[in-house]
Amino acid sequence: MDSILFGHNAEERIVAVYQTGETTMRVAARAGGATSSADKKFYPFFFLSSADLLKGFDRKFWIVELAGNNFYKYLCIFRKWGDMRSAIRVVSENLDADHQSMPREGSELPEVYVKLDPVFQFLMQTGTTLFKGMEFHELRRMQLDIETFSKAGFSDASRAEDRIILISLSDNSGWEYVINGREKNETEMLNELQEIIRERDPDVIEGHNIYGFDIPYIKRRCEMNRVKLRIGRDSTELKVSTSRQAYAERELERISYEIPGRHIIDTLLLIQSYDATRRELESYGLKNLAKHFGFASESRTYIEGSKISETWRKDPDLLVKYALDDVRETRQLAELLSQSRFYLTQMLPFNYGQIPGGSATKIESLFVREYLRKKHSIPKPQIGRQTSGGYTDVFLQGTAGPVIHADVESLYPSIMISYKVSPASDELGIFQKSLKHLTRLRLDTKKQMRSETDTVKRSQLDAMQSSLKILINSFYGYLGYSRGIFNDYSAADVVTETGQNIMRQMINQITSDGGTLVEVDTDGLYFVPPRDFRNEVESNKYVANLSRSLPEGINLALDGRYDKMLSYKKKNYALLEGDGRIKIRGSALVSRSMEKFAREFIRKSIELILREDLKGVHDLFGDYTKMIMSREIPLDKMVRTETVRESIEEYEAAVRNGKRNRTASFEAAIAAGVTARPGSRISYYITGSDPGTRSFQNARLYFDSEKEKRDYNVNYYVRKLGEYAERFAEFFKPEDFRKVFSFDGDLLFSPPLDGVRIDTREVVSDEQKVEEEEGE
């Protein structure tokens, strides 16, 4: 490569521009990496296991020999970008569809391995990551939102009579602007948009569902109006790259957009990954999110999607206000969700906006970049699997208190550092080095954060330390990751088994001290402390004592104290906090797919049981029975909502082949003629009157507008209520359970509950079972 001129100086943050002889390439991260030509993938660099593969093409490549004993010993770089069809053929033939897929027993991995981003960034930026040294607020972020007019009531960018009526823009300096379709025709609007983008020169363009709606819509209208959309940093056009993917017997086309020299951030994607673990959001609509996060302004203008065109005719100024509110909320949402991604960009060899969702990919990119820098060969994945996991046990079923929750701080990372666990293939020792470095960096950042008084700086430091935490916690998972090139299953087993031993040691200690264990899961223990250690100060002291018995570098910390705990089964329990609040954990007790009435019933029952109000539980059960029988409960509370993992086509094929059974969710969707794709949420309820009905035969899809229909199967749901109540049978003697969970109907008197108590019992823990077996 003759010269590399690369981006991100203060004035012009083009990602990379480089020259190879007579050809100049401008690269915006991945787009330059993988182009498609005549169905042959074209990769500018790749790793090789043997240099022989490219014999005869010497003029076309640079082949860099890498040191060490790992599988891929050569790095290959194209010298020129033209005329190399045959070379590409050689590469593609060795690069079948499996080149990055799971290694299988008996099948050899390809001789060619592609890992684009780290190599790219290494070559482009000589190891310097994007935005290095910058603070989030220095980034020029522009928000964009369009409103469209449609006679038909829904937007279709390709329809001649539809058009863009408003383009609202804002940026983080507080600037706001609306390009108004009353004054300009669409061509003028699109041209003005380009002028503004060039003039204000944002680093980032943000929007809610901007990939799914705004950009493609603008792009299509530009084509129809014969306007070139030159909004790249060097006035190049918006780039569209399509990739095909064979999926469920048909081809899906994936479209992605790039603005050379700028970054696109879609807040919809950010919120999806935010909610992936939390699952607390009802909807991903901008207005709902603004309310949820508390930045919806009180004077916010709300207009229903279907009323946009009508409002445009009747009250265009109102629509302008509405459009501005949209960009303001987008700005705040991005502010909240994109900071940690910004700081990750400074650490990882990825472009902002292209940071991968998966944590293993992030870690691996660090390794590959480092190996490249040292010109060292890279390994291929191990075949096999991890065989052990976290230690989980329950010792008590029923109620107990007061209860302490203590957990080993960063259990797996601490073990990996203290016991020097690292993958066998890591010849350069990067795993330990980067894990230690990132851990130290995080501790420093947290310390700084604690002493920082300025709220803006504090939130920056918080974003930084939380992105570090994400990275650090991924190291363990990466060891057992089947597709990780540096994976090492036995190292993963060492980590989990060491963790198990540490937890067993804690359990034995607490028991011999006279404490009572309730539940243990992976790195945390719930227990009633020994008699003399029950108030806050003493609890802290006790946990500190326990911690001292652990190996160097492994620390136990007090995480919480609770007045009472209701222990149901492993990973399923409820906690009563000092202030009266209740936390419920576990899919058997809280689940988003569960009918709302059931969630309510379980939550209320738990609350009453924790407060020892068994008469209350009895009445509650009676009330719910009555409310179901009289259809007093609206339909929306009887609905189950399930997320499906397959399309209807895949489902039907699986049923045909006997690979799976019919299920209510799919049958409801099919009966209603609704499509379902992986990830679709299907809401349904059971109709008819037979209580023992097979649910898939009587499942009906639920629509939001049908709340008042109430045509649900009363008998089925009464039975269902009984099944939910069955969960509580674990907490009573059988005869007591029958007294508490009985429906009095027209009886004048309820059965007396005087002698009824919560029956807390010891569970034979897995540990004891093992001991018994050994004793035999």
Added chain:
DNA sequence: AGCTGTGGCAGGGAGG
């Protein structure tokens, strides 16, 4: 195109 792991509970259908 992109994908971190194991452990555990519940429900439902099918078949014995």
Added chain:
DNA sequence: CCTCCCTGCCAC
């Protein structure tokens, strides 16, 4: 009834 097997959701 019971067991097996699958799916979905969740804890960590």
